[in-house]
Structures are given as structure tokens and as C-alpha cells.
Amino acid sequence: MAQVVVVTSGKGGVGKTTSSAAFATGLAQRGKKTVVIDFDVGLRNLDLIMGVERRVVFDIVNVISGEARLNQALIRDKRVDTLSILPASQTRDKDALTKEGVQKIIEELSAEFDYILCDSPAGIEKGALLALYFADQAIVVTNPEVSSVRDSDRILGVLQSRSKRAEEKKDPVKEHLLVTRFDPARVERGEMLKLEDIQEILSIPLLGVIPESESVLKASNTGTPVIMDSESAAGQAYADAVARFLGEEKPHRFLEPEKKGLFKRLFGGRAA
Amino acid sequence: MSWIDFFRGKRKEESSASAAKERLQIVLAHERIGRTREDFLPKLQQELVAVVARYVAIDPGKVNVNLDRGGDMSTLAIEIELPAPAAMRMAANAR
Numbered sequence: 001m002a003q004v005v006v007v008t009s010g011k012g013g014v015g016k017t018t019s020s021a022a023f024a025t026g027l028a029q030r031g032k033k034t035v036v037i038d039f040d041v042g043l044r045n046l047d048l049i050m051g052v053e054r055r056v057v058f059d060i061v062n063v064i065s066g067e068a069r070l071n072q073a074l075i076r077d078k079r080v081d082t083l084s085i086l087p088a089s090q091t092r093d094k095d096a097l098t099k100e101g102v103q104k105i106i107e108e109l110s111a112e113f114d115y116i117l118c119d120s121p122a123g124i125e126k127g128a129l130l131a132l133y134f135a136d137q138a139i140v141v142t143n144p145e146v147s148s149v150r151d152s153d154r155i156l157g158v159l160q161s162r163s164k165r166a167e168e169k170k171d172p173v174k175e176h177l178l179v180t181r182f183d184p185a186r187v188e189r190g191e192m193l194k195l196e197d198i199q200e201i202l203s204i205p206l207l208g209v210i211p212e213s214e215s216v217l218k219a220s221n222t223g224t225p226v227i228m229d230s231e232s233a234a235g236q237a238y239a240d241a242v243a244r245f246l247g248e249e250k251p252h253r254f255l256e257p258e259k260k261g262l263f264k265r266l267f268g269g270r271a272a
Numbered sequence: 273m274s275w276i277d278f279f280r281g282k283r284k285e286e287s288s289a290s291a292a293k294e295r296l297q298i299v300l301a302h303e304r305i306g307r308t309r310e311d312f313l314p315k316l317q318q319e320l321v322a323v324v325a326r327y328v329a330i331d332p333g334k335v336n337v338n339l340d341r342g343g344d345m346s347t348l349a350i351e352i353e354l355p356a357p358a359a360m361r362m363a364a365n366a367r
Contacts, residue, residue, distance in 0.1 A: 190287025197293045
């Protein structure tokens with residue numbers, strides 16, 4: 001049986017798709033058979049971040065409506081052979097997704113894959129509810145910022161009341177906190193919520209901290225999941241988070257401001 | 273704090289991050305309670321107006337409900353505008 005993992009946040013623009021792409025690629029790089037599903041019907045973007053936008057023929061809505069078989073819609077990644085992508089539809093709206101349709105797809109994928117990652121759309125409407133409904137685990141992506149923390153708290157409430165596990169009174173969905181766009185220098189200046197404060201408020205286990213990094217935009221420009229940029233702080237932080245997700249002990253890194261030399265202090269230069 | 277502030281002797285102001293934490297703690301404490309219970313304010317307002325209207329002829333449009341959520345204590349202020357005595361007598365005679 002595959003583990004179903006939802007990547008969610010409530011708020012938009014915090015890094016759900018970036019994190020989904022990085023996590024799916026990281027799990028696949030470690031030999032886990034992984035599929036990542038884009039649930040953002042109407043606003044598909046995972047295909048771009050994964051660099052497969054030119055290979056999309058069929059999508060999740062085609063599969064649900066019986067216009068295509070699941071195997072026809074799955075895109076096999078050319079870089080990591082244990083990784084597949086199921087794109088969202090760009091033309092239909094969210095009503096095209098049904099609980100029964102999604103259930104059938106997840107059951108079919110379960111037979112073939114170890115991990116099924118569900119990249120949730122923002123909000124708490126149908127698409128987001130279906131993305132989290134079948135989850136065994138949830139990665140809650142949060143920025144160190146008031147509206148993001150509040151929405152994460154809200155989505156945790158939804159996971160605890162409206163997921164399949166909650167409805168059937170099974171063991172609860174296992175929750176993980178992933179803090180993204182973290183800027184240690186601003187935290188030090190008292191301009192950004194501290195990591196401990198976010199943890200204290202949301203009180204779920206910390207999976208990883210991804211530092212604010214220019215490499216994330218660069219990676220999305222070229223359609224390469226940022227975890228493949230093993231030189232960058234963000235790439236390394238995602239790799240650590242994947243290792244922790246698989247049960248390894250890894251100390252958290254990139255929590256302190258980079259010590260700048262005199263040259264950098266005078267002439268600038270930012271984190272990679 | 274830049275170096276020039278150091279010479280000016282400017283004191284470091286309260287960090288905005290701690291304000292963020294405090295505001296979040298208060299709002300979430302209230303929202304977490306609200307999750308298990310439905311919002312009672314609209315119903316409370318309706319019932320209060322009905323009770324007051326039994327004794328005094330009031331204009332339902334002139335009722336203000338204000339809520340201030342705090343950390344240790346919240347206040348609920350209900351302001352009902354009562355009509356002038358003359359208007360009240362007229363309303364009573366009309367019944």
C-alpha cells in the first residue's frame with residue numbers, strides 16, 4: 001500500500017508546488033516509486049515546475065471522466081526513472097473532480113507506487129478538500145508570516161475534522177511542518193517570526209526549514225525541481241527534509257544568518 | 273539598527289516579530305474555539321433584540337453589536353438605541 005501525502009497550506013504562494021516538486025523528486029532519487037498529482041484544476045503549474053509542460057497530453061480530469069486511461073495520463077520523469085507526474089486539467093473547473101473519481105485513481109496508483117504526493121490548491125474549497133481527503137500524512141507548508149501561520153492552523157483543523165481518517169475515526173493524519181522562505185537575518189533583526197514561535201503556535205513536529213533563496217526562482221525558470229540543485233541552500237534543505245521524512249536523523253541547517261566577510265558586507269551579495 | 277542610530281543613542285524599538293506572535297496567539301485561541309462551535313453572535317443579537325422589543329418599541333436597525341477579542345478577557349458591547357418617550361407612548365397607544 002502506498003502512503004498518500006498531501007502538501008497543503010491554506011494560503012497561496014507559500015511554496016506548495018515548489019515543495020511538492022522537490023519532495024517528489026527527493027523521494028524518487030532515494031529509490032522510492034513516487035507519483036505527484038496536481039490537484040489545482042484550472043490553474044495547473046506543477047507541470048511547469050517539474051519541466052514537463054510540453055509532454056502533457058491527458059490530465060486527471062480526462063482520467064476521471066473516462067476519456068483516458070491512468071497510464072496514458074502519467075508522465076514519466078526523464079531525470080529520475082522512479083518518478084511520475086499526473087497533471088491537472090487547465091481547461092476544466094474544480095467541479096470536474098469527484099471523490100469517487102479521485103479514490104479510484106489513488107487505489108490504482110497504490111498498487112504501483114510507494115508514495116502518492118498530492119499537491120493541493122490554495123484555499124479550503126473542493127480541490128483542496130479532495131487533495132487532503134485520502135491523506136495518511138500531511139506536509140503543511142508555512143511562511144514565517146501572520147496570514148500564512150493562521151491559514152496553516154485552519155488547514156490543520158480541516159485535516160483533523162474532514163479527512164477520510166477523521167471521518168472514519170482512524171489514526172489521525174500524521175502532520176509535518178515545513179517552514180519555507182525563512183530568512184535568518186530578518187529573524188535576528190526581530191522582523192520575522194522565530195522558528196520556535198511558529199512551532200509553539202502550530203505545535204506540530206518540524207520536518208524542515210527552507211531558507212529564502214534565489215535558487216528557487218532560478219530552478220522554476222528552467223523547470224528543474226530545486227532539490228536537484230545540490231549546491232544551493234534550499235536544495236540541501238529539501239534533501240535534509242526528505243531524509244527526515246524517511247526517518248533519518250538530520251540536524252536543521254541554515255537557521256543562522258550567513259556570516260559575511262568584510263568584502264561581502266561592503267559590496268553586497270546574497271544567499272545562493 | 274544601523275551604526276548611525278548607535279551614535280544617536282536611539283533605543284531599539286519593540287520588535288515587530290513579537291507583535292506578530294502575540295496577535296497570532298490571541299486570534300488563533302479564539303478561532304480554535306469557534307471551530308467546534310458555530311458562530312453564536314448573529315443569533316444572540318436576534319434574541320436580544322426580540323427580548324428588548326417586548327418591552328420597548330425599538331428600531332431593529334439601530335442595534336450595534338461590538339466584540340473586542342482579547343487574550344485574557346473579551347468584551348461584548350450591545351448598544352440599542354431607545355426611541356424618545358413621545359414616540360414610545362404613541363407606539364403603546366397604537367397597540
